[in-house]
Amino acid sequence: MTAFLVIGVIGLALLLVSLVVGDLLDGVVDGLFHSLEWLTGDWFSSAAIGGFVSAFGFGGAIVEGAAGPRPLAVGVGLVAGLAFGWFAMWLTRLLRTGRSDEAPSPRDAVGLDATVVTAIPAEGFGIVRVVLGGHTTQYNARAEQPVEPGTPVHVTGVLSPTAVTVAPVWRELP
Numbered sequence: 024m025t026a027f028l029v030i031g032v033i034g035l036a037l038l039l040v041s042l043v044v045g046d047l048l049d050g051v052v053d054g055l056f057h058s059l060e061w062l063t064g065d066w067f068s069s070a071a072i073g074g075f076v077s078a079f080g081f082g083g084a085i086v087e088g089a090a091g092p093r094p095l096a097v098g099v100g101l102v103a104g105l106a107f108g109w110f111a112m113w114l115t116r117l118l119r120t121g122r123s124d125e126a127p128s129p130r131d132a133v134g135l136d137a138t139v140v141t142a143i144p145a146e147g148f149g150i151v152r153v154v155l156g157g158h159t160t161q162y163n164a165r166a167e168q169p170v171e172p173g174t175p176v177h178v179t180g181v182l183s184p185t186a187v188t189v190a191p192v193w194r195e196l197p
Contacts, residue, residue, distance in 0.1 A: 027083035027096065034077025038111075041069035070115045075108030127155040129162055129181040137162075137178055137189060143170040151176060151189055162187045 082103030086096035132153050143149030143166045151164040162178075163186040170176060176189040 024084050024087040027080045027087060027100065029080070031077050031080025031084060034073050034075070034080055037069060037073035038077060041073050068112060068115050071108045071112040074111030075104040078107035079104030127158060127160055129178075129184060129187050131155055132160070132162065132178045132187060133180060135178050136192060137164075137176050139164070139170050139172050139174045139176055139189075142172055143189070145169045148186065151178070151187070153178060164189045166190060 079100040083096040083100035086099045087093065091099075132155050135153050135155065137151040137153035140150040140152050140161060143151075143164055145168065148163045148165055149170065149172075150161050152159055152161050154160075163182075164176070164178075165182060165186065166176070166189050168191075170189070170191060175192040177192050178187050179190050180188040182188060
């Protein structure tokens with residue numbers, strides 16, 4: 024059981040190191056397996072290797088701790104290691120290819136509800152506040168008819184990077 028626990032701790036240490044210098048470690052792994060291109064990339068990233076090693080060690084330790092035979096401990100460790108290694112690879116790929124935290128644009132506001140902050144005159148601009156991606160954003164707004172402050176509106180279009188068109192929200196009749 025001690026050997027499996029040591030393997031699990033080594034895997035956790037590798038996971039922690041991969042959080043800090045993961046790209047550097049991944050470059051070393053890619054360099055070592057350069058002639059075997061199918062091994063490089065996400066399959067043998069430091070996070071996937073760390074996930075496999077730690078789950079293998081702790082999975083085997085659990086089975087041996089429950090008085091299971093060593094071959095069963097190795098089998099359970101391999102299955103757990105493959106599952107956690109795959110999950111670490113999937114999560115790493117998801118984080119690398121995910122969207123960045125780019126600033127919201129008025130195009131993202133089209134179709135959302137907003138609130139008028141300053142009055143929108145008949146032939147001019149007012150200001151509306153819209154919650155966009157969890158952020159409260161204000162845009163200059165133009166409407167076909169005058170709109171008073173506090174009125175709920177719907178963003179209908181984009182005039183510029185700082186201005187949108189809006190229309191009052193229809194209230195349901197009782």
